[in-house]
Amino acid sequence: NKAAGSIQRFPLVEVRGIPLRNWIAQNWSSIWAFRPDPSDLLISTYPKAGTTWAQEIVDLLLHNGDAEICKRAPTAARFPFLEIQYPPPVPSGLDLLKTLKPPRVIKTHLPIQLVPEGFWENKCKVIYVARNAKDNLISYYHFDQMNLIHPEPGSWEEYLQKFMEGKLAWGSWYDHVKGYWKEREKRNILYMFFEDMKENPRREIVRIMRYLDLSLSDDIIDKIVELTSFNVMKNNPMSNYSSVPKIIFDHSISPFMRKGEVGDWTNYFTPAQSQMFDEDYARKMADVDIPFRTRI
Numbered sequence: 001n002k003a004a005g006s007i008q009r010f011p012l013v014e015v016r017g018i019p020l021r022n023w024i025a026q027n028w029s030s031i032w033a034f035r036p037d038p039s040d041l042l043i044s045t046y047p048k049a050g051t052t053w054a055q056e057i058v059d060l061l062l063h064n065g066d067a068e069i070c071k072r073a074p075t076a077a078r079f080p081f082l083e084i085q086y087p088p089p090v091p092s093g094l095d096l097l098k099t100l101k102p103p104r105v106i107k108t109h110l111p112i113q114l115v116p117e118g119f120w121e122n123k124c125k126v127i128y129v130a131r132n133a134k135d136n137l138i139s140y141y142h143f144d145q146m147n148l149i150h151p152e153p154g155s156w157e158e159y160l161q162k163f164m165e166g167k168l169a170w171g172s173w174y175d176h177v178k179g180y181w182k183e184r185e186k187r188n189i190l191y192m193f194f195e196d197m198k199e200n201p202r203r204e205i206v207r208i209m210r211y212l213d214l215s216l217s218d219d220i221i222d223k224i225v226e227l228t229s230f231n232v233m234k235n236n237p238m239s240n241y242s243s244v245p246k247i248i249f250d251h252s253i254s255p256f257m258r259k260g261e262v263g264d265w266t267n268y269f270t271p272a273q274s275q276m277f278d279e280d281y282a283r284k285m286a287d288v289d290i291p292f293r294t295r296i
């Protein structure tokens with residue numbers, strides 16, 4: 001069909017210095033003008049930091065651990081993706097938002113300065129998930145191979161350079177994690193770490209529950225820990241992105257639910273690359289002290 005014919009690895013176009021998919025850039029003014037409801041919740045991440053995981057936790061918390069209700073639709077239909085835009089007639093994130101009544105759980109990868117101002121004016125709750133740079137990069141490298149509408153990742157060496165230069169879709173990881181970190185107290189952002197979620201999922205689920213002003217029983221919390229474990233989510237067709245057409249996500253190249261681990265970067269970085277990366281990281285992150293862990 002027409003939509004399928006226009007599927008391609010779309011180029012990136014900068015919006016206020018941030019490289020975004022050309023369709024997002026073209027529709028930027030309507031994205032920027034979006035007004036959320038004060039009851040809407042925003043889940044924000046740099047791509048591949050644990051978005052889907054946080055979404056599933058939040059959905060289960062909001063539905064008192066009801067697994068069946070949380071299987072009502074695939075992730076992408078349950079949580080409108082604020083800035084996503086495709087060639088027509090594929091509905092955009094804004095189109096999906098129009099069909100859903102608040103309170104909605106909205107996904108974004110936008111750096112903080114590009115989040116529409118209505119979220120701050122309306123004091124919406126915002127959950128930010130951050131993942132250590134090296135694992136985040138490895139996950140993104142695999143994703144850009146299987147996601148056939150993202151630019152070609154190129155070789156591992158080239159990809160590493162692009163990540164360090166902030167040239168991947170949604171821009172610099174360094175600026176992204178720092179932007180939300182610096183504002184977290186003033187704007188009441190719940191700043192989470194992927195590594196903490198792996199280390200002690202129950203503790204982190206309880207943190208989210210309290211932030212949402214919910215109070216679930218211990219049994220239900222235990223159930224949510226189980227339902228949001230990597231293996232359960234990998235086998236859940238409503239959370240593993242298996243319903244996305246193969247012309248967009250080719251899971252045979254690399255599954256969306258790939259490994260879900262901390263420290264997988266050690267299988268890819270050479271010692272020399274790791275040292276070079278760490279030196280550059282120290283310079284780029286010198287102005288903040290964000291407690292990232294590359295191993296747990």
Ligand code: A3P
Pocket residue numbers: 045046047048049050051052053135138139140142228229230231233256257258259260261264
């Ligand atoms: P890997 O590629 O390292 O496996 P996002 O949802 O932001 O796109 O992030 C996807 C990454 O989160 C993938 O990382 C995926 O496997 C991991 N992930 C998703 N659900 C998870 C879970 N329940 N537990 C651990 N990791 C999970």
